[in-house]
Structures are given as structure tokens and as C-alpha cells.
Amino acid sequence: MTIENEGLIKETPLATALSERYLAYALSTIMSRSLPDVRDGLKPVHRRLVFAMRQLKLDPKSGFKKCARIVGDVIGKYHPHGDASVYEALVRLAQEFAVRYPLVEGQGNFGSIDGDNAAAMRYTESRMTMIAQALLEGIDENAVDFRDTYDGEEEEPIVLPGAFPNLLANGSSGIAVGMATNIPPHNAGELYAAAMHLIKKPDASTKDLLQFVQGPDFPTGGIIVENQDIILQTYEVGRGSLRLRARWEVEQGRFGTWQVVVTEIPYQVQKSKLIEQIASLMEQKKLNLLADIRDESTDEVRLVIEPKNRTIEPEVLMESLFKATALEGRFSYNMNVLDSKAVPKVMGLKDILRAWLDHRYIVLVRRSQHRLSALERRLEILQGLLAVYLNLDEVIRIIREEDEVKTVLMQTFKLTDLQSESILNMRLRSLRRLEEDAIRHEYDQLSAEREALNILLNDESLCWKKISQELKEGNKQFGTGPLGQRRTLISGAPKAVDVVEVLEEVEREPLTVILSQKGWIKALKGHGLDLSLQKFKEGDQLQMSLECQSNDRLCVFGSDGKSFNIKVSDLPRGRGDGQPIRLLVDLSNDATILALFVLEDNGKYLLVSDGGRGFVTEGNNLSTDRKIGKQILNLKDDEKAIYCLYIKGDYVAIANTIGKFLIFPLDQIPELKKGAGVILQKLGKGKPKIVTIFSAEEGLTISEKSRKRNFEDLKDFVGNRAGVGKKSPNWLRG
Incomplete structure (x- = not known):
């Protein structure tokens, strides 16, 4: 007997073959795996699990059966996928911290909120809950259509009768091909009330329904902190996001001490990973208001948070934690579901309730x-x-x-x-x-x-x-x-709390920064230290020191015209040699450090090159987060920067190597963000020797050893920018 198409080969473009096969895969993923049905709120794997448990007569009043038996029936009769994924789906339906209304009652180890895995399926047992039984109510009474299973030997329901509003009550999440879904759980009592109102008034708006459905009701509780306008818009269009915070309270201790106790954490946050995150941030000194965190949880969550000192307000402490940790997060809405015709569609609250009620009518x-x-x-x-x-x-x-x-x-x-x-x-x-x-x-x-x-x-x-x-x-x-009972509190947007000011007070610690000639830097506690007692590596000695606070930001200005920033809190402390500064900033090998100072964003600085050029720039122009620095003063190949001076005065005094001295008003120098600058003094073959800024009212002091010169004594040297100047006085030559 010959086969009609035996040996037939049809040529098809690769793009066409790929698109056809990928489209088939995409449709299978969307319709048979990732998106829930709007009518019963279940994905195929969950529907098959519940139906298989019914076939095994695992109703709420019967005994338990091994999960391995249930998973075996599901993959053998209805769901041709791996047993691991099916068991994970079964476990999730039994976890009270994962689903608001469990469909499975488990016996054995089904995991924990810390992220612990469930025991193997051969050790655990389960049966249906009353809610799962409600979803199946009437399935023997021709309430829904059935279809053949993948091997044609059994039949399975296309959808369950769904006497419980499961889609919104338990929520759903999944990623398909080109689309995804993320629906939060809600309170069943509120959903029933909203559905009854929709039956009485079919023209009710989403705003009307939100009088009954306050918002999400997560199994782990927490607090929704969002404006009602945002909640309304989210439920109208089926997309958006709401901010969810942990619930906490203050416990008073002895002698005016207190501690914060977190009793509920945000949905889908693993408690163990949350504690690890907070501990890691403490090590990195990014939670400076926090002294310690302890996990005293039993069956209920209890995280104890201790402040660094009792003068801190609890609201400020928690606000700093909300900003930096998973104690606050956002739940993104994407209420993408399969409608009654198996077509993916993003629905709002009213559309979902309407679709469920229409299904209940048909049933x-x-x-x-x-x-x-x-x-x-x-x-x-x-x-x-x-x-x-x-x-x-x-x-x-x-x-x-x-x-x-x-x-x-x-x-x-x-x-x-x-x-x-x-x-x-x-x-x-x-x-x-x-x-x-x-x-x-x-x-x-x-x-x-x-x-x-x-x-x-x-x-x-x-x-x-x-x-x-x-x-x-x-x-x-x-x-x-x-x-x-509702578990998640719905609150308005929180009041703004100024954490920065409190952080500055708590973090502020007097330090003295020391930089050696060979480029080793460290910070010592306190001001007014006797630096002559400091020890350095052999052949090294002190180059410069700077008194500052622990929360300051330092600016390093190099002879290559680049600005670098270092946080004082990042500097090594103690009695050691410190750390090479070139590990903190990418200063080129042929460049030297001209200045090390506390950066003032509103301050102004004079930058000068050895070519006699310069300009004024604001402190915020010297600010950078890049380790490679920021080029501020542009230099020629044979030039280098020689000064970065903080401006506190109104005149500039310049003396050069060929014996010329010039004083001119500071306002003659332009203010730039970056560039080569303008000529400050005509140098000829000379180089700038001294550049300083002074106030005409206070007079000029060249060094600590020289005496102050009044402005009246300096009038002969006053001219305009870019002038040659006059012969340097004897007191300046020395």
C-alpha cells in the first residue's frame, strides 16, 4: 500500500515557517497556560488540579490523599506537563500567605513566608476547601461545557461554574508571549456586595462600585498608601500601580526607649530576604538611623527594629526604611484576562464583575x-x-x-x-x-x-x-x-517626612581627613588633632589635611584639570595606613592633587592653569558621580592646572616667575561651566608663581609668615585683567 504524499517535500521560506510555528506557540501560551479565565479566575493547570481532586472525591469532609497521587492524575489525564510545575501550582493554592482564599487544604510542609520550599509531594497531603467546592458547584448538572483531554480518553471542563468570585478574590499573575497579567487579591465580602449592587443597578460606574470594593486585600495585610483618584483610575482602565507598605507599631521600653515592631510585610516579599537586604544596607552604612533588626516571628510576623537613638521620630525612621528597602513596594495592575470567547482583554473592575455575573446567569x-x-x-x-x-x-x-x-x-x-x-x-x-x-x-x-x-x-x-x-x-x-475580615488597610498618601535633615544630624561626626604625599588617604575621628604624631609608610609624609564632617562630600581637583568627588563616609578609618586615593578616583598617573576640600554646591572657585589662563565656576559644576571624574579646565598639551581656589574676596593677586605683580578685580574673570578660561596676566616667557584672592577691606596676606598688606599699600599694582603688571615688591620676592 502506498501513501499518497510519501516523499513529498514542500519548500517554505524560513520566515514563514518560523512565524507560523511561533504564532501557534504564542497562542498556546496565552490561552492554555498564562492567562486566567475571567469567569472562574483559573488557569488551566489550576482548573485541572481542582477537577482532579473532585474526581478523587477529596471534598472538604473527606480524608486527605498524597499530593503525588493528585499530581499523577493531573499530568496523566489532563495536563501534559512536568510534575514539578504542577506540584508548585498545587502548593501555591494551599499557601495562606500566597492566596487570599486557599483552594487547597494542605497537610504537611507547604513552605513558609520566609521563602522555604514545600516538602516533596510524596510527603504532603491535601484536599479541597469549601471555596474550591463552590467553584465546582453544579458541574454535574450540565452547567458548563466539557472537552476531550489531550489523549482523548477523558473529558475535562472548559471552565468551572464558579460560584465564588475567584479571579478578583485570589488574583492572578502570569507572563505569556507579548502580554502579561497581574491582578491583586480582594476581599470576597466586598466583591459580593459590589456584584449585588451591579445586579440592582447595571449602569453603576466604577466609582459607585468602589464604595463597596475599597481596594486590594492581600493575604499578608499591609497598608495601601495611595490617593483615591489613582485607585479609581486604576480600576477603570485595568492598569496602574498602587503603593503598598508594611504595617508597624511602636512599643515603648524603659527609660524612654522605644522600638518599632513590623507585624505585616508587603505581599510577595520573602521575610528572610527582606532581613538580608536591611542587614546588607546597614553594613554599607546606608541606613544610618537604624541600630539593629531582629526577627522574633512565630506563626505571626514580628520584626523588631531598633533606632540608633531615642531622639529620632519613629515616622522618620520608618520613612528612611520605606525609601531604601522592600518594606515599601508597588503592586502593578495589569488585569489582562481571557473573556468568555477566550480572547485576551484588559478589563476594569466593572467589566470583570459583569463577565462573572453573566457567567453565573448562563450557569x-x-x-x-x-x-x-x-x-x-x-x-x-x-x-x-x-x-x-x-x-x-x-x-x-x-x-x-x-x-x-x-x-x-x-x-x-x-x-x-x-x-x-x-x-x-x-x-x-x-x-x-x-x-x-x-x-x-x-x-x-x-x-x-x-x-x-x-x-x-x-x-x-x-x-x-x-x-x-x-x-x-x-x-x-x-x-x-x-x-x-479585611486584612489590608486602605490609607491616603502619606505626609512628606524630611528624612535628609534628620540623617544629617544623626550621621554628622567630626572627622579629620589626612592625605600623604604618596597618595594614601584616611579619616580620623575628631578635630584639632596633633598630626605630628601620625605615622606614615617609610619615605612618606603628610601632604594635606582637612577637617570635615562624616556626611560631607569632598572634591579632589587634579593638575589635569579634572574634578573628582569622594564621600567622607567611604574613607577608611582607624590607625592603619588608609587606602590609596587612586583606588577611589581614576586620577591619571602623571597628574597630581592640587586641592582637597569640602565641596559647596553654591560656592564659587577660581581655576588657574600654568599658562596664565583661568575662569570662575560654581561648586555644583565640580560635582560628579563618575569615578573617572569630570573635565573642567581644558588644557593644552604642555599645560597643567596649578590652582583651585575657593573665592572669598573681590580681588585677584598674581605674581609670576619673571618678577611681575598684578592685582585686578575678580569680577573681570568670566564665570564658566568648563573651558580653557581667559588670560589673567601676560606672562611672556614666565609662569604664574603666586595666585591668591583677597578682600580689599581685609587686605592681602601672602603666607602665614608674611604680614598683612593694606589695600592702600597695593594701589600701585592694581590694573586690569590680562595686564603685564609691575615689578614685584621686595616683600613678595622673598
């Missing part, structure tokens, strides 16, 4: 029709049985004497095939008089129920009334009691 109609069909069948049988009781003798005769009993019965009493079959299958003991009364009573009851169902199916308003009643019962069961 009610289908269940009612299924019940009505069953009633019709039963009533038909009962009618036949009643006919038998009126003619028992004739029926017995036909059964005893006739060859075609069923046919004769149908012709004699005008029975249907179903009725005659039921009569023939009836036991002799059922011919008692009491049985006839029971059948008549059952017939009357079922007839009344049939009439009620016909009325219900023909009146849409009655259907919605019935759904409202179901919602009230669901709210009573799941929206009240300890499980239904």
Missing part, C-alpha cells in the same frame, strides 16, 4: 434546564406508574400471557417506551398501596417544581433575583467571619 439557566429535563423524565415515568396502579390486574395478565409484553402494554394503556420499560423493571413489592400514595405525592411535588422552573426560565428578572440570593449565601459563607 443558572443551564442548571435549571438540566433539572427541568430530569423532572420531565421522572414525571413521565411517574405517570406510567400511576396508570399501572389503576389497572393492576390487567397489567399482571398481560405480563403473564402475552409474548410481546412491552408492545401490548404500550398499545393497551397508551404508554411511552420509557414508561413501559419502567413498569416492567418495577419490583413486585412496589405494588403496595403505600407506594401508590408516595408516587402521587412525588408527582405533585415535582409538578410544582417543574412549573416554578418554567416560570424562572421565562423571566430574566427572576433569574437575577435567584443569582442575588446565591450571592447573599456566598457572602454569608465566605465574606464574613475570620476569613472574610
Whole structure:
């Protein structure tokens, strides 16, 4: 036998083949793996887990079964994927810190909020919760459609009846191809109330619904700190983000001491990693208001935070932690779901509730029709049985004497095939008089129920009334009691707290920075130190020192015209030799350090090259976060920078190597951000020897050993910028 297409090879462009296959993969990921269904809020793996547990009769009142058995049934019958991923999905459905309303009740180690993994599936057991059972309610009553499983041997539901608002109550997250979803959990009681309001007023706006649904209700609690306008906009469009903080309280100690106790941490934050992060930041000296953190948690979270001193306000301490750690985070909304036609769509709060209610309406109609069909069948049988009781003798005769009993019965009493079959299958003991009364009573009851169902199916308003009643019962069961209490507090945006000012006070510590001639730098505690007692490496000695505070920022200005910044807090301390400054800044090998000073952003500085050029620049121009520095003074190949002077005065005095001295007003020098500058003095073949800035009111002092010269004594040397100057006086030559 030959195959028609055997050996057939079709040429297809690679781009076309790739696009077709990738599109098939993308659709499979979107529809069968990553996005939840808006009707029951479940992804396929979760739906199959719940359905498989039902098939194993693991209802809330039954015993537990090994998770390995459940996972085996799921991957063997419904979900052709790895057992590890299926077990992870099962574990998450049982974790009270991961899902707001668990669908699985676990027995054994199912992990912890610290990030510990669950025990292997052969050690753990589970069964469904009441909520999972509610999602399945009516599945045997033709409430939803079924489809063949991947191997065609079983059937699985396309969607669950979903008597519980699972999508919003438990939330969902997932990453598909080209799209993702992230929906937070909510309070079931609030969702039921909003749904009932939407039934009464179908035109209700999102703002109206937010009177019932306050916002997310995370299983780990916490506080939402966001304006109502932002919350409203997020729920209207289905996208946005809300700020979530840990919940904390102050515990007073003895002698005026206090500590902060964190009782709830943000959703999806692992407690152990949070503590590691805070400890790491403390080591890096980035949490200077914090003295210590301890984990005293049991079944409940209890993180104890101690301040550096009791004068700090608790609000300021926590504000610094919120800014730097995972104690505050953002939950990003992307309410992307599959609608009833399996089409991905971003929905707002009203759209999701509307889709769930429409699904509940369809489920009610289908269940009612299924019940009505069953009633019709039963009533038909009962009618036949009643006919038998009126003619028992004739029926017995036909059964005893006739060859075609069923046919004769149908012709004699005008029975249907179903009725005659039921009569023939009836036991002799059922011919008692009491049985006839029971059948008549059952017939009357079922007839009344049939009439009620016909009325219900023909009146849409009655259907919605019935759904409202179901919602009230669901709210009573799941929206009240300890499980239904709101855990996450909704608060407005917090007041601004000035942490910087407090940090400066706490961090401020007097230090003296020492730089040796060979480039070793360190910081010593205190001011007014006797630096003659300091020891250096052999052949090295003190080059410059600087008194500052621990929270200051230093500027290093090199002879290559570059500015570098160093945080004093980053400098090594103690009795050691310190650290080479070239490890902190990328100063070129042929450059030397001209100046080391505390940078003032609003201050002004005069930069001078040995070519006699210079300009004034603001302190913020010398600021840089780059280790390679920032080129400020542009130099020619044979030039170098020789001065970086803090400006405190109104005149500039310059003396050069060829014996010329010039004084001119400082305002004649332009202010630039960077450049080569302007000529300060005509040098000829000379070089600048002395450059200094002084005030005409205070006079000029060249060095500590020379005496002060009044401005009246210097008038002969005053000229304009770029002048030659006059012959240097004797006191300057020395």
C-alpha cells in the first residue's frame, strides 16, 4: 500500500515557517497556560488540579490523599506537563500567605513566608476547601461545557461554574508571549456586595462600585498608601500601580526607649530576604538611623527594629526604611484576562464583575434546564406508574400471557417506551398501596417544581433575583467571619517626612581627613588633632589635611584639570595606613592633587592653569558621580592646572616667575561651566608663581609668615585683567 504524499517535500521560506510555528506557540501560551479565565479566575493547570481532586472525591469532609497521587492524575489525564510545575501550582493554592482564599487544604510542609520550599509531594497531603467546592458547584448538572483531554480518553471542563468570585478574590499573575497579567487579591465580602449592587443597578460606574470594593486585600495585610483618584483610575482602565507598605507599631521600653515592631510585610516579599537586604544596607552604612533588626516571628510576623537613638521620630525612621528597602513596594495592575470567547482583554473592575455575573446567569439557566429535563423524565415515568396502579390486574395478565409484553402494554394503556420499560423493571413489592400514595405525592411535588422552573426560565428578572440570593449565601459563607475580615488597610498618601535633615544630624561626626604625599588617604575621628604624631609608610609624609564632617562630600581637583568627588563616609578609618586615593578616583598617573576640600554646591572657585589662563565656576559644576571624574579646565598639551581656589574676596593677586605683580578685580574673570578660561596676566616667557584672592577691606596676606598688606599699600599694582603688571615688591620676592 502506498501513501499518497510519501516523499513529498514542500519548500517554505524560513520566515514563514518560523512565524507560523511561533504564532501557534504564542497562542498556546496565552490561552492554555498564562492567562486566567475571567469567569472562574483559573488557569488551566489550576482548573485541572481542582477537577482532579473532585474526581478523587477529596471534598472538604473527606480524608486527605498524597499530593503525588493528585499530581499523577493531573499530568496523566489532563495536563501534559512536568510534575514539578504542577506540584508548585498545587502548593501555591494551599499557601495562606500566597492566596487570599486557599483552594487547597494542605497537610504537611507547604513552605513558609520566609521563602522555604514545600516538602516533596510524596510527603504532603491535601484536599479541597469549601471555596474550591463552590467553584465546582453544579458541574454535574450540565452547567458548563466539557472537552476531550489531550489523549482523548477523558473529558475535562472548559471552565468551572464558579460560584465564588475567584479571579478578583485570589488574583492572578502570569507572563505569556507579548502580554502579561497581574491582578491583586480582594476581599470576597466586598466583591459580593459590589456584584449585588451591579445586579440592582447595571449602569453603576466604577466609582459607585468602589464604595463597596475599597481596594486590594492581600493575604499578608499591609497598608495601601495611595490617593483615591489613582485607585479609581486604576480600576477603570485595568492598569496602574498602587503603593503598598508594611504595617508597624511602636512599643515603648524603659527609660524612654522605644522600638518599632513590623507585624505585616508587603505581599510577595520573602521575610528572610527582606532581613538580608536591611542587614546588607546597614553594613554599607546606608541606613544610618537604624541600630539593629531582629526577627522574633512565630506563626505571626514580628520584626523588631531598633533606632540608633531615642531622639529620632519613629515616622522618620520608618520613612528612611520605606525609601531604601522592600518594606515599601508597588503592586502593578495589569488585569489582562481571557473573556468568555477566550480572547485576551484588559478589563476594569466593572467589566470583570459583569463577565462573572453573566457567567453565573448562563450557569443558572443551564442548571435549571438540566433539572427541568430530569423532572420531565421522572414525571413521565411517574405517570406510567400511576396508570399501572389503576389497572393492576390487567397489567399482571398481560405480563403473564402475552409474548410481546412491552408492545401490548404500550398499545393497551397508551404508554411511552420509557414508561413501559419502567413498569416492567418495577419490583413486585412496589405494588403496595403505600407506594401508590408516595408516587402521587412525588408527582405533585415535582409538578410544582417543574412549573416554578418554567416560570424562572421565562423571566430574566427572576433569574437575577435567584443569582442575588446565591450571592447573599456566598457572602454569608465566605465574606464574613475570620476569613472574610479585611486584612489590608486602605490609607491616603502619606505626609512628606524630611528624612535628609534628620540623617544629617544623626550621621554628622567630626572627622579629620589626612592625605600623604604618596597618595594614601584616611579619616580620623575628631578635630584639632596633633598630626605630628601620625605615622606614615617609610619615605612618606603628610601632604594635606582637612577637617570635615562624616556626611560631607569632598572634591579632589587634579593638575589635569579634572574634578573628582569622594564621600567622607567611604574613607577608611582607624590607625592603619588608609587606602590609596587612586583606588577611589581614576586620577591619571602623571597628574597630581592640587586641592582637597569640602565641596559647596553654591560656592564659587577660581581655576588657574600654568599658562596664565583661568575662569570662575560654581561648586555644583565640580560635582560628579563618575569615578573617572569630570573635565573642567581644558588644557593644552604642555599645560597643567596649578590652582583651585575657593573665592572669598573681590580681588585677584598674581605674581609670576619673571618678577611681575598684578592685582585686578575678580569680577573681570568670566564665570564658566568648563573651558580653557581667559588670560589673567601676560606672562611672556614666565609662569604664574603666586595666585591668591583677597578682600580689599581685609587686605592681602601672602603666607602665614608674611604680614598683612593694606589695600592702600597695593594701589600701585592694581590694573586690569590680562595686564603685564609691575615689578614685584621686595616683600613678595622673598
